[in-house]
Amino acid sequence: MKTTKEEYKKLAKDNTPRSPVLRDCVFAFLFGGAICSVGQALLGLFKALGAEEETAKTLVPCTLIFITVWLTGFGIFDRIARYAGAGTLVPITGFANAVVSPAIDNKAEGWVPGVGTKIFSVAGPVILFGTLASVVWGVVYYVMTCVMK
Amino acid sequence: MEVITSYLITFAVGGALCVIAQLLIDLTKLTPARILVAYVVSGVALTAVGVYEPLADFAGCGATVPLTGFGYALAKGVEKAVDEKGLIGALTGGLTATAAGIATALVFGYIVALIFRARPKEQIK
Amino acid sequence: MSVITLKKPVRIISSASVVGRHEHAGPLGGLFDFWDADDAFGMDTWEHAEAEMQRMALTFALNKYGADDRAIDAVFAGDLMNQCTSSSYGLLPFDIPYFGLYGACSTAVEGILLASLLIDGGHFSRIASVVSSHNCTAERQYRTPIEYGSLRAQTSQWTVTGAGAVILADGGDGAKVEKLLPGRTFDLGINDPADMGAAMAPAAADTLSRYFRETGTLPRDVGKIVTGDLGFRGYEMMVELMHREGYDVTNNYTDCGMLIYNREKADVHSGGSGCGCSAVVFASHFLRELNEGRLDSMLLIGTGALMSPLTVAQGDSIPAVAHLAKVVR
Numbered sequence: 034m035k036t037t038k039e040e041y042k043k044l045a046k047d048n049t050p051r052s053p054v055l056r057d058c059v060f061a062f063l064f065g066g067a068i069c070s071v072g073q074a075l076l077g078l079f080k081a082l083g084a085e086e087e088t089a090k091t092l093v094p095c096t097l098i099f100i101t102v103w104l105t106g107f108g109i110f111d112r113i114a115r116y117a118g119a120g121t122l123v124p125i126t127g128f129a130n131a132v133v134s135p136a137i138d139n140k141a142e143g144w145v146p147g148v149g150t151k152i153f154s155v156a157g158p159v160i161l162f163g164t165l166a167s168v169v170w171g172v173v174y175y176v177m178t179c180v181m182k
Numbered sequence: 183m184e185v186i187t188s189y190l191i192t193f194a195v196g197g198a199l200c201v202i203a204q205l206l207i208d209l210t211k212l213t214p215a216r217i218l219v220a221y222v223v224s225g226v227a228l229t230a231v232g233v234y235e236p237l238a239d240f241a242g243c244g245a246t247v248p249l250t251g252f253g254y255a256l257a258k259g260v261e262k263a264v265d266e267k268g269l270i271g272a273l274t275g276g277l278t279a280t281a282a283g284i285a286t287a288l289v290f291g292y293i294v295a296l297i298f299r300a301r302p303k304e305q306i307k
Numbered sequence: 308m309s310v311i312t313l314k315k316p317v318r319i320i321s322s323a324s325v326v327g328r329h330e331h332a333g334p335l336g337g338l339f340d341f342w343d344a345d346d347a348f349g350m351d352t353w354e355h356a357e358a359e360m361q362r363m364a365l366t367f368a369l370n371k372y373g374a375d376d377r378a379i380d381a382v383f384a385g386d387l388m389n390q391c392t393s394s395s396y397g398l399l400p401f402d403i404p405y406f407g408l409y410g411a412c413s414t415a416v417e418g419i420l421l422a423s424l425l426i427d428g429g430h431f432s433r434i435a436s437v438v439s440s441h442n443c444t445a446e447r448q449y450r451t452p453i454e455y456g457s458l459r460a461q462t463s464q465w466t467v468t469g470a471g472a473v474i475l476a477d478g479g480d481g482a483k484v485e486k487l488l489p490g491r492t493f494d495l496g497i498n499d500p501a502d503m504g505a506a507m508a509p510a511a512a513d514t515l516s517r518y519f520r521e522t523g524t525l526p527r528d529v530g531k532i533v534t535g536d537l538g539f540r541g542y543e544m545m546v547e548l549m550h551r552e553g554y555d556v557t558n559n560y561t562d563c564g565m566l567i568y569n570r571e572k573a574d575v576h577s578g579g580s581g582c583g584c585s586a587v588v589f590a591s592h593f594l595r596e597l598n599e600g601r602l603d604s605m606l607l608i609g610t611g612a613l614m615s616p617l618t619v620a621q622g623d624s625i626p627a628v629a630h631l632a633k634v635v636r
Contacts, residue, residue: 034493034513035551041495045505048543050461050577052208057458061204062197065248069196070189072243093243094252095286102287105454106294108301114456115574119203121456122214123221123248124196125283130456131218132287136295138452141352148295151452152288155215159249160284162219163256164276166226171260171272173230178264207458211499214457300353300453302346302443305329305465305573 057118064113064120072097072124094125101129106137131155188242195237195244218249225253255279309488310521316483317423319634320433320476322594323367324587325360327442327468330579333568338591339469340367346443346468353443354393357386360470360583361397361439368435368472376401379474380431383422385414386439386582387466388448393439397470403435412507412536413490414438415471415586416609416630422475423484423632432477439470440581449500449616460501464538464580467567471586473594482597485604486522486633490514492613494626500619504541504564504577507610510627511537512548514608518631519554526556529633531605533593535585538564538578541610563588585609597636604635 036044072093079089104110110130114121121127135154139147153160203221206212212220228234234254238245245251259279263271277284324339331342341363343349343356348363350356361384369375382401384394385408394407410417418436425431445466446453475484493510511534519525526532526549537545542562549556563585564578589607596602609632614625 034509034516034548036495036509036548038496041509041548042497044547045495045497045502045544048547049502049505050540052461054205054208057208058201058204061200065200066193066197066244069241069244069247070193072196072247073189073192076243090246091282094247094283097247098283098286099290102290102294105456106298108298108454111454111456112304115458117456118458119200119207119217120197122217123200123203125247125249125252127214127218127456128249128252128283129287129291130454131215133291133294134300134452134454134456136291137298137454138300138447140295140299141354148292152291152295154452155218156284156287158215159218159222159252160277163222163226163253163280166223166253167256167260167276168272170226170230170257171264171275172269174261175264175269175272211460300443302327302468303446303453305332305568305575 060116061118061120064117065123068097068121068124068126097125098129101126102133105130105133128156128159191240192242192244195241196248199248199250221249222253225250226257229254229257252280252283310518311424311487313423313427313485313487315427315477316485317426317475317477318479318483319473319481319594320479321368321372321474321481322590323364323371323472324590325364325367325470326587329573330467330469330567330587333573335567335588335592338595339587346441353441353447354388357388357393357439357441357444358397360441361386361393361437362400364439364470364472365398365401365435365437368474372474376403379403379433379435381406382435382437383408383418384437385409385418387411387445393444394437397439398437410609410628410630411611411613412580412582412584413609413611413628413630414582415535415589416607416632419473419475419484419632420487420489420630423487426475426477433474435472435474437470437472438582438586440466440468440583442466442468445581459576462499462502462504462540462577464503464536464564464577465568465575466581467579467584467587469583469587471583471590473590482594483635484632485635488514488518488631490629490631492626492628494624496624498622498624500614500625502540503580503612503625504538505544506612506625507627507629508537508541508544508548510629511545511608511610512552514629514631515606516549516552516554518606526554526559529606530559530603532556532560532608533605534562534608535610536564536580537562537610538580540577566592597634600636602636604633607632607634
């Protein structure tokens, strides 16, 4: 073969069909912005219904997760996400979809080895590294407050 | 008028956070799972350096609904717990603050998994 | 290894194809023997569905030939699942000596190649070669859960839901396998699992250019050159690599992954892929073209990307292999 590894990598890179970045970003902006606005509307609604500030703030992500979980079950979420891209991935909806989709997918492998382990396949890393970062920050924060005193 | 402005801010900040992730996906081939992790960890870090709280006050759900907001909740949770309980709060605060979201996802994720089976992906544009 | 010319051409005496609904909706939809409206083929899991497709494909091929399984000396079968379970479970009902093959998406041609050699060697007189892939089983094993929402890369391909079976024999009627060229594994450093067309094109170009050099022929000396599943992306790479080897293939070269779906209507990015892609397009479309006299000869090149989710996760680049069979009227 006359083409070397380096030449081929360059050839493949130079000829990679470009993602429609502008279109993807417009969709991501519109869907992401819309989901956050729905969250804001829910916050107002919960407060109007008499929930306390903190409770209302907790209920917003829970409600968005609840909606996403059912949209995933009915097979609607992945069709939206095909266009929305990061617009549905980055809001809490993306986390919810990442929890429920492997759970549905692995039913045939049983409730413990299938659903039980796979439900954490994407949520697991998010919870792990989030907790890790928060504990590190907690220790630093503790030291800072001690020093301040 | 004030309500409309606040919604526009929410929309714009939330949308902008998504656009950053979209650029990362399109231009760096970073996988979605890595982006979710990066967003949560960034949320914790940005809260720690004092940047995220003003943003959350400014944009409301535009800052709290994206996954950086999950990191923000984790970081605020440990701060509160450390203030109340001392060092042990560093361990308890994060997951306590985010417990509702995680439990909702797990419980309803499980219930939906009981009910539905996966449908083949659609091809139609 | 050089080009093998069989002592006596091996005949492809029967063939059958079974596909899912997207393949049925494609440009070749009317040519397949059976399609299922919900891709489940009456089964409870996708893995069982894929196994059932293999069973159906071999059953149809046997029925068309008018024989039962005792007439077949061996079956070569493969798929994309771990340990090739779609093949072993799907072909369990047949009383035929079984050989499982893994050549990723090159398995369809790998099976034809090995079967032809064994028939040529004289120990076997009739061998069936069956392969399959299923979009849902492949998504589950190689990519993300089926209901997971994400934007797909421009270079990504759509795994074909399809099973193809051919029966090869030392006599009878049907298209003839005349020459064979086994492929070498090849790795030019592509490590993106969403860019398999580019990962496999060098293996295909290596095999095809060796074929032309050794036989002293040119692309125009054969009716059609057909690769298995390079897709639109891999096609571009293949044309450029062949150009660098000194051969212009643009006149009569095509790829099964470009033929199976309607790119205007279906959101398949770079086209179809999977074992089933080359198998069903060859079994339904190209064999018909040969048997009905619209095509004199073709070079069928099965292309396979030999990675696993584990090697991808460990950051290894993707090796590929491409086997060639010359099939004539």
